[in-house]
Amino acid sequence: MVREKIDALLDRVQKPARYTGGEMNCIVKPWESVDIHYLFAFPDVYEVGMSHLGSKILYDVINRREDALCERVYSPWVDMADLMRQTGVPLFSLETRTPARRFDMLGVTLQYEMSYTNILELLDLAGIPLRSAGRTWEDPIVLAGGPCAFNPEPLHAFIDAFVIGDGEESTGQTIDVVRECKRSGVSRQECLRRLAAIPGVYVPSLYEASYHADGTLASFAPIDAAAPAVVRKCLVQNLDAAAYPEDVIVPYTEIVHDRIMLEVLRGCTRGCRFCQAGMLYRPVRERSVETLLRLAQRQFEATGYENISLSSLSTGDYSCLPRLAHELMQRFEERRVSISLPSLRLDSEVKETLKETQRVKKTSLTFAPEAGTQRLRDVINKGITEEDLISSVHDAFEGGWSSVKLYFMMGLPTETEDDLSGIADLAQKVVQQYFQIPRGVRARGLRVTCSAACFVPKAFTPFQWDAQDTLERLEEKQRFLREKMRIKGVEFNWHEPHVSFMEACFARGDRRLADVLEAAWRRGCRFDGWSDQFKYDEWIAAFGDCGLDPHFYACRERSRDELLPWAFIDAGVTQRYLWRERERALQGVTTPDCRQDCQGCGMQRMAESCKKHMGEAGAR
Structure with missing residues (x-):
């Protein structure tokens, strides 16, 4: 009937x-053939979720098990969600159109704070009680993971258990626990207690928080002996030994990243002080060339995709990049399969590699100077110079490229008007480099796209203690930049500051924001990361409903001794190291890449690849 x-x-x-399922390589197992039924939920539309590599990995990990199946669901767009409510259609899986509430486990990935209302929307469409406290064994165990899980507190009331860190191994452990609990007939609460015993798993109902009169966090501690005082992130030590999908799903409709995605490495040790991913995913772990060639061949045979993307936070830092690119080109060039290198750093030694990989298809080159002046780039530890950018862009234009993207941020700590002017100055110099190339050499159709995002302080970064600029200040800076960026050949894009303001609230929020989140959802907020759906006034009203001030979360500087809501999580990097990096930032002092010189960030306590530096780190 549901079908x-x-x-x-x-x-x-x-x-x-978005809703039909049945794509090539999707996995459909007989429902009765397994013990555990797992529904993987991505809280955004199909085109976005299908492009997410982590989802593909976990879908593969779970479906490799003989005792479990994994199916998928994505956030129904507004039109579909409204029709589902009108017609009584519950949230359903793509593979078999099974109602979401029938699954034993529901896993949600947390990639972006502004997707949080979509999680409540998914739960409501599924008929699952929004809050963990209201669920029974008639409902699935609701888990969440991903980068935003490193500050899980704003979602604490809605998620039964968070998986912190790499999920390849810990996901299987959670399945084992839920399977045994269902077999033995223990209570749901006892199942949560057993989940809390898994390294890297945080069960929020087993902890309690209290607050000072000024609103800051006074205490946070477990209230059950099963819950550890510190939750240490899960870490995959060897990527070659880790599971990776071979027969990836090929959609029937265009998605954001419609290509083969090869994760060449995980982690980044450059130490950009604004970058949460660079801190959370330490240490750097690489896949071997042999493994990557095998995966590329298998995925090509299984999908027929004509583009291979070498994915990571900093692909140019992959130690075997020239060899890998050369061997991929030898294998795939005749088949007209292109190789793309995203996430390039300006100082990466990839010029010859770029020339080789672009023989099949020239794509736009993307660079991220992040700041307009060397002073501010030193503050954020970007580790590149204007000369790096100009040299790279010149070589690109000389090599036949005509399309370049430049990414910047505004509102960074210590930023001045000169730093903002520097963004426009850099854009102008990039344009000048194009016209310095002789007409017969340069490609036609110059296109320089400059984007300026609003800085959002994030947990587990050196700037986690800093205030975000006020909305008024961000809007003033945007007006200033728009005037400066009236440059022929340059397209200027900017991010909506109201969205960034709300993102900053939840990025460093505490448990009290769960009430705000529910109030906003009940006021109609969903798909908040989409500019045409974002309802800023309703968000402000939701804060008012709950007696909370969003500026307290976004625009307030924290002291060093303030207890932070995420302090109970061990992400590898220590708070001592992060504070030291903040002090160096304010002094304009850079920190070198730790693969050349260990900085004692704390990862040596848990990472095999860092332990050789323990003596040096301990001496600092």
């Missing part, structure tokens, strides 16, 4: 392929 109802909705919505 017929779903079919009746498909010709009434945008992009019905």
